Amino acid sequence: MSPLARVSETYGPRFAEFAFEPAFLAAVDQHVAEVRDRLAAGSAALHPPAPDAEALGDYALGFLDALTENGWLEPVGHDYAVCRLTAISWLVRRHDLLDLV
Structure with a gap:
């Protein structure tokens, strides 16, 4: 399963x-803006x-890997992390x- 599918299934x-x-x-909205900014390099x-x-x-895969390495539990x-993953979703x-991956 792709990282986007996994995040969407879990946090959607x-x-x-x-x-x-x-x-x-409001927190998720801020995370959406931050992720967009990070990926668009400040467009x-x-x-x-x-x-x-x-x-x-x-980005989602790297974020999930970092959470796993740090022993994060939801x-x-x-x-x-929940806000960021929900924003990705x-x-x-x-x-x-999901139609594009």
Whole structure:
């Protein structure tokens, strides 16, 4: 399974939490912006383009590898990693990136 498919399958269901967790939604929105900025190298576009599926997949894989190396365990709530992984999942769904990998 590709890293994007794995992240989307695991963290996509968390989108339902946005309805009753506005702070989580705001945090994920910030992570989406940071991931887009990181992948687009600071593009100044008013409407950021869809991220490259391969680049986002590489980023997700590196992030997951770092979490594994650090012994991260998913918490009950929302930590930095959960927000970042949910943001990656949101980008995948928003731009239909699973069809491209």
